Every structure is written in structure tokens, then in C-alpha cells.
Amino acid sequence: MESPTLPPDVRLEVSQCFQSLTLSAPKQDAIRALQVLRSYLDETPENVNASVQKAEFRRSHFTRVLQFLVKNIQADWFHGLTAAQRSELWDGLFLWGPPEQTLLVLMEGISELRPGSNLDHLVSITEKFVQSGRLAALLWSYCLTTTGPVDSPQLREALLARIVALPDITANKLQHNNKPAFLPQQYYPLLAKEMLTALDRTCRALKDGTSCSLTFVAQTLGKLCAQGHGGLLLAVMTPKMSACTRTDMVWQRVCWKLLENVPQRWMESVLVGLVQAVHGPGALGRIMGNLVLKNKTAQFVITHKLLLLQYKYETRTLRVVLDYLAADKDRRPLLIQVLRCLCQAWANPSAVKHTPLEQQLYVSKALLLAVGLLEDAELQELRSELLQCMLGGMQSHLDSNVLRIRHMGMVVGECLSSRMNINGTKLKFEYEQDEETRDLVSLLTPSKMSESEPECDDGVSPPEESRENPPVCNGSSQNEREMASSKKEPGSDLDSDDEFTPYDMSGDQELKKASPPRYLRDCLENLISSEDPECVELSLRVAEGLVRKNVFATKEISVQLSKVLLHMEDKYSINGFRGLRQAAMVALVVSDAIPVTEFLNTEFYSLNYSLCQRLDILEVLAVAAQELSKPNPGNANPIVTTDQSPSSAEDTATCRQVVEKRIQAKTKRISQGASQPPAKATANRYAPVAGYFFFPLLRNYDKPQVTFDLLGSDHLVLGRLIHTLGIFMHLAVNAPVAAQMGRALLDFVWVVRYHADQIVRRSVVFAVCSVFMSMPTSNLLVDLADQIFETRSWLADVAEDDVDADCRSLAMQSLVLLDKSLKKQLQSPQALSIES
């Protein structure tokens, strides 16, 4: 290490000191030796010879001295030092020497020493080191290109690792005795401040004409961000940087240079942290400059990765990124390019099908933001592409089975068309406005807030507050007014009608001219041939009641009436038409299950039905099955008596009743168990007919027809079909036929388990779930032995990889169910064998 030209006395003196500092050295010698060593670090100007010697000491001997001191820390003389001597001589050597060497030695010492007072001392020195700004000195020393410390890539690497990992090293060693200053929440903000200090010094040096290098600071920044400390770090750095760059050109240059010097591999994490921490696009522009144009990685991250590949960022971040791209005319072409990519991504039919909904929402937001930023001239230029994107993308969105995706398509379509202004025409969809759609629409208008926000760094923007306040005031004053008026009202008329409690007046309906049919056949007649809207409505309203009232009459014409109802259209826009029709059809299925289900099941696969009718069939069957599987309420129906008799003979009786009622009302029952009679067992009406509901629907599904292709484009119906089958399966729990149904259902869904549509996948998982729930556990292993393990691995696959969150959670659930029942099954055979 040492060069031959150096005067030899430095080395001699150092080795003499070492000798006098050995373990058994007398205290006086040790102090003198320490004083000699300490004097090498004094900065007082002396003759040239002395300063050369000092430089020599700092460069070649300092590390050795420190290492020696740490090694001999348990020496007698060390413990004999007074506190003042120790802090002046011993600690001073650590705190005033070259910081990079000190840090390395300290870290090494901390990781090697065993816990004890010596380690504590070293830790306290490190704490002082960190807190007394030595890190800034360290960073700054590497900024100076000419007079910097000895430099080598290995040294830098080691140093970087120590700086970044200081909290980890101390935490590992000290465990619960760690100092608060070394906790990440304190250390990294402190480090951020030190880096800012270094940058500030750099600025001043540049103004003085000294040239500096920011490579080391940039590397530190990069490494810190890459290790996930970007949030803490940049939360401190960006406000200051944003404030300084507003007025100071040199600061701007320094910031640009800093980011340019971040190594490629860490660029992404720095940029991601930066765009999230920064307050507005203006600040981002000042800090980053045109980095996106110069640096390929930066460009990729900003224009591609943040917008198209990742989707976890807030809308604010998106806005910052896109506004940043739009703010400068050099960067403007990038915005156009980004917009093109976004268009493609949004309109891509495969993306609509295969990417998670959240990502699609993210892309939609980005697209709307980007379109909102376009100027009219650019809009003209991009018109044809936008139009194509809009039309294609809307089609694929509207084709989707997921309501939110359809809404997204509608909103984006509306916004794009209104922005493009095609011959003054606009698209207009009917959809229910919710928070999400309103959010999306609001994105198109460039917000004023984001421009005003970076100006005030406190994060509180007064205009917003003043906008918020008035409505709140209004609301409260309105409330007060309402309260006042409501207070006034009772005062005006104290002895009011309130002494009378009103009777139920729900029967007070509009009077109908026609009277409802009394007999089911009349009802059927009306539904078939009547042209009078009122008559049809009345017939439809009473249909359910009539069907349920006279089961024998119903059985004669049940199929015919089902046919009529199935084909019925809402010609007169009757209030609650769908519900009434469905209720009547459900009543038919319940009253006369076998023929009507047979009819409906054959119709489901026959020609010339609309998808809506087919869905209705499924829904009716599902609701009817549900009703059948519930205990029949018809048997145990107490006759409700209305007690309105005024005759005075019963007065005492009613009095007692009233008293009793009051007592009942006031009495609190702690245990409710005994007061209710146990539920009466009734025969399950669904179990004997479950097969009629279930099996016919499994037929014919793979025979495409002209108007109906279950395995092709009509996946909505397929999804509903599987879901309905799942419901049948679920309701058939404890029915003898459940085992066969379960096997058939598993066979059926096996074909479509990797269907492209998430609705279908969801219902497949649901169906599988219901199989596991309803099938007797004893049958599960015996009958389905071969399938069950394939199903299990498939479920695990879905639970891990599926795009749709619902699918994943459902798959998780059914896995749990399956495991539970398998475990039960595997334990029970032993019990059985013991019994037998």
C-alpha cells in the first residue's frame, strides 16, 4: 500500500504507538500514544511536511489504527481512562477520522464483538457517528472528484452495503437492545437529510466552480430504493428537492444529474418511488428533467411499466405521470406514443377476457387521463386510431359478462366520443351511475388541483377546503331549519289526532274496473287471448294465488299455463311483470313438479327461444327447487283471528289479553330455547323429484343449434346453467339421488373447467363446491376416487392462478371443504370397522 517516497517516520510512530497500546501497557503510555494518534487528525494548518504526514496517516494507517483499537478494547488502560479522556482521545479518533474507513471498521467491530460493555461503547460511538452528520461528510467526500478518498469498486460496494444495511446489521446483533436511531423509521429519513446536505454542498461547490461527481450519492439512492426503503427516503427528499428546484437552476441540474447517475438496475425502483412521493407533475418535471428521453430504462418504466404492466398505483400517481409527459413539448411525442399503447391495451379483446378487472380499470383510467390531456390538433391527428380503439374496445367490453367491465366500456366510450366530437354526435348509454363510473368520467377533465398543489408543499390546498366547506354549512343549516320546523309543528296543535293509531291502510289501492279472474282456467284464457291490459295484469297478479289454491285444477293445465307464461311478453309494461311471471311459474313447478320440470327442461334446449327465456327457465327451476326443499309451511298454519268484536261481554277477556300482552312485551327472556316449540319434521318435497330437475339439463348441452350454442358464444347461459345445477346439487343434500347427481355434475363441469369466461369458471367452482357439500362423505371417496384428486389439483391451480378474485376465493373455499370431508372420511372407516 505505502509508496517508497513517503517519509518513514509516520509508520514508525504508528507502530510505536501500537506497542505502547498493547494489552498490558501502562496507562500513561497508552494515553500518550493515543494523543499522538489523535494529533494526526487535527486540522489546524501547519507546515507542509506535517500535512503530508497527516494525509499519509489518513490514507494508509487510519484503518489499521481503528482496527487495532477495537481489537484491544478490553485492555486495562482502556478501562482506566476517564470519561473525558475517553471521549476526547478514543472516541475522537472514530468521529474525526475519514468517515468511510470509520464506518467500515465500526460495522466490522459491531458484528464481531460479543455482547458486553465493549460492544455497548462501540454502538454508542456508531450512534454518535450517525447523529453528528458524519454520513453527510462521507457522501460529500465521494462527491469531490479530485480530493476524494481512495476509491475502488470493491470498496464502494462494501461501503454502499454498510450504509444501506446499517439498520439490519445493528438489529441482527443487538436484537432487543437496538438503539432507536438505528430503526429504519429514523435512520432512513436521517440518511435522506444527509443526502440532501451532500447535494446542497454540491450545489454550492458547483457555484464556486468546483467540479463534483454525484455517482456515489446516486448509487446510494438507487440501492436504498431497490431494497425497498424508497418510501421513507423519498418522502423526505422530494419536498425539499421540489422546493429547491423551483428557484434554483443549479439544484435542478444537480437533481437531473443525480437521477441520470442512478445505475440502470436500480433506475426503476427510484423512479417508481419518486412518482409516488412527488406532489405534482410540475415538481416531477423539475426533478427529473427530460430523463425519459435520455435514458431507455427510465423511458420504459415511465411510459410502459407504470401504465401497462403494473396496476397498483393510485389515480393520483397516474395523473402525475401523464401530466409530466404532457407538460414539455419534447416529451409530448411520448404522450402520443403512450396513448397509442393504451388504446391498444384497452381495445384488446384478449386483454378484456384475460386480465384482472382491476388492471382493466387502471388502463381505462390511464386512457381517459391521456385523452383528457390531448390538444385539439393532436386529437385530429389521432382521430382515426382513437375511433378504431373506441369501437373495437367497446365491442369487446360490452360482450363481457361482467357488469363492471360493461360499465367501464360504456363510460370510456361515452367519454371518448364526447372528446372526439364526431360531427357533434355523442354516444350515450344507460347505466346506473356509481362511484366508479363517476370517478372515470371525472378523469376526462384535467384537474386544476394538480396544478395548484405543488405550489404549497404542506399538502393542504386552501381552494379545496373552501370548496368543501359551504355544502357542509348548508347541510347543517338545513338540518337546523328542519329541526326548527319540526319543533314548531307539534306546538301548534297539541291535542292532535295522535290519540288514534291508524289501521293498516295498505289495502287502499286504486280501484280496477275489471275484476280479477276467479278460476285458473279463466286466468289462462285471459292470459292467452285478452287484449285488455288491465285484465291481463289482474290475471297475472292472481295467477300465483290461483295456482297454489287449487292444486287439482292446476295439475290439469299446468304445462299449458307454463307454456303461456314462458312465452309471455311484457306488452303493457305491467309493474313488477317479471316478478309476477316468475312467481306464477314457480308456483306451477311447485304444485306439479314432474310434468312442468320435464316441459321446461326440454324447452331449455329447444329452438327459437331467446336467451332471456332460457335464463328465466333456469331461474324458475332454481327458485322452485329452493321452495320445494324448504319444510312445507302449509301444514302447520295457525288460523289468524282478528279480534274486532265490540260486544261488552268479552271486554274483561280482552282486558286480560291486553295486560298479558303488555307483560309479555316488558318481559325480557334470557333463554329463548324453551318458549318455541321444536320444529316439526316434514317430508322433503324436493328429494324425490330432484332428478327430474337435474338430469334432463345435462342432456344436449353439446348440440349446438342455429340460435343457441351453449359451448360457443352463449357462455352467459352456460354459466347460469352450471350455477343452477350447482343449486340443485346443493339442495339435494341428504337425498338418495345426491351421489349420482354429484358424479354426473363433476363429469359435466370437467369439460369446461378452464373456460375463458370468468362467469363460467366461477359457476364451475361453485358447482364443485356444492358437490363436496352435498354428497355423502362416504360416497365421495368410493365413487369419485379417480376424479377427486384431479379435481383437487385443478382447484389448487385455480386458487393460485386465476385472474378473477372471486374464482380464487371460491376455489380456496372448496379446497377447504374437500379436505375437511376427506379427513372425516379417512378417519371414519376405522370407527366403522371397530363397530362391526
Added chain:
Amino acid sequence: MSRPAPSPVYTLRGASGAFNALHFSCHEGDTPLLFSGSGKGVIHLWNLNNRRAERIIEGHSGSSVIWVNTLHSADTLISQGRDMRVCLWNLSQGRSELMDSLSTESVGFCQCSLLETGEKTCLLAFAGQQTEELKIIELSSKALLCSLIPDSKLGMVMCVKLWQPQSGRGPLLLAGYEDGSLLLWDITQRSILSKTKVHLEPVMCLTFDPESLRGISASSENKLFSWILDGQNNLLLRDCVTLTNPGVSQLSIRGDGKLLASAGWDHRVRVFGWKKLRPLAVLQYHRDMVLSVAFSDHKDPRQRLLAAGSKDQRISLWSIYNEVPDTG
């Protein structure tokens, strides 16, 4: 949780005709009676104890009876028919003989209004021969007190109400006309005190509560309008109640001024609190228009009844809001 809709206590049937008019006579000691006038010209006396028709009087030669009332206790019955006659019947000691009759010369539907001013003197107001004419006679002497004809064309008189203000001045008369206006006449001055246009359609019925100086009227619309008389005897519109179905044939206020009942064309009787016109109950039983409604004048509030006569040839009797308010 509101109570379920009430059902009638009992119903009276057997008459072959619509019940146009009802009148209770339930004095202490006597058998409680309900008089009804039917569309076939028959007056029934219903005994409310055994719920049967005690006597049947056929007096208007088959023409519809549109109004019945009793004079000086229940001994004298007065009835008005579409044969343009008002008849007085002696009912004392089981008789039912025609005492007297007079001709109104009016072809309209307007029901008379009776006001007992003294021991033996009664005033009777009824529509006269001319279109807008109103006549008031002293009943015992049949002397015409006055004939009131407004200056403007208002159409036929549809309903009248004669009442004695508590301020002590002469009796006043409220009359509803075909064009929907209401007039307040001073009989002694023979002048109009106030006039207001209440309805768009002819006023079908009105009733007035002299205690609170409030009245209410209805027409074939689906609205009830209540109005008030201020200190200067001006009619002022006050509230409006909208009904589900249009058309009201009669309104009646209970004796204690707490309930109002309306006989609706929609087969329903509606009960309101009279103070604020809060809807309280909708009585559903009849299968045709309800034509008349009356509250009984039982002394014991718990026995009070509400009767409704309908075109479906039935009278339904209801017992609602008869609870005596708790004093403890």
C-alpha cells in the same frame, strides 16, 4: 306496527235497493234504531239490538228516498223522496202513519237540512223549483221564511247545511252548487255572506262542525277540501286531502268532533282524524259504491257505531275508535 284493517261488526241486508240515507236514533232507554232510506222508496227501521228490520214504511210511491231524519226525539220521522215530497211520519207507540207532507218542487238530488230552533219549531232548508233556488220553511206552520237565489249562475243546489252560530245571530246556511262553489247565506238578511269556489266539479256533499267552525266538502274528484269560517264569516280554504280513488257521496263528522268518515264511490269508507285530517282507516267491505255514512248518537262512547249504506243493498256497521281514553 299498524293494526290490521278492521272488519265490520255486523251487516244489515234484506232491502232490495241501494241505501241512500242513514240516520241513527239511539237514545237512552229506547231501543237503538237505525233508519235507512232505500232506492226503492222504502224506509227501514232497523232494531240494533236484534239486528232486524222492525218496521218497513213505503211512502214515496216507489221513488228513491234520499234523506231521512227524526224530529223531537225519535217519535217523528221526516223523509225526503225523489217524488219531490217531504213526508212526516208519526212513529209513536208502534204506529207508522203519514202525518203530513209537502212538496219541494225540486227534481234534484239535494238532501234537505233540518235545524231545530226551539221546543216545537224547526227550520227545514231544501232546494226549490228554480235551478239555483233555496227555500227555508218553518216546518210546523209550513210558512216560507225565505227563498234564496244567488245573482250569478251557479247551477243546481247540490247540498245544504243549516246551522245556528253560537254568536247568537240568526241561522246561517251553507250551500254547495253545481259549479263547485260554496256559499254562506245569512237567512235573516237573505244575503250572501261569503262565496268561494272550492271544487272543479259539482259539490257532492259537505258537512260542517259549528264548534270548530270548520267544514269539509267533496265532489267527484279525488280530493277533499276543508275550509274554515273566520271571525268575519269568510270562507277560507284550508287543507286538501287526496284520496286514492275519486268520488265521495257523503261526509259525516262524529258527534264528539274527532272523526270524519267519507262514503267513497270506490266501495270504501275512509276514516280521518277530524283535527288534522290524518287518514286513520280504510273500511273495505262493500262491493259497490258507498252512498251514505253516519255515526251513531249513543250516549255511551263505547257503544258508538259507524254505519255505511251502499249500492250493493247492504248496510255495514263498524265499531272503531271507541276506546275511552285512559284517565289513570
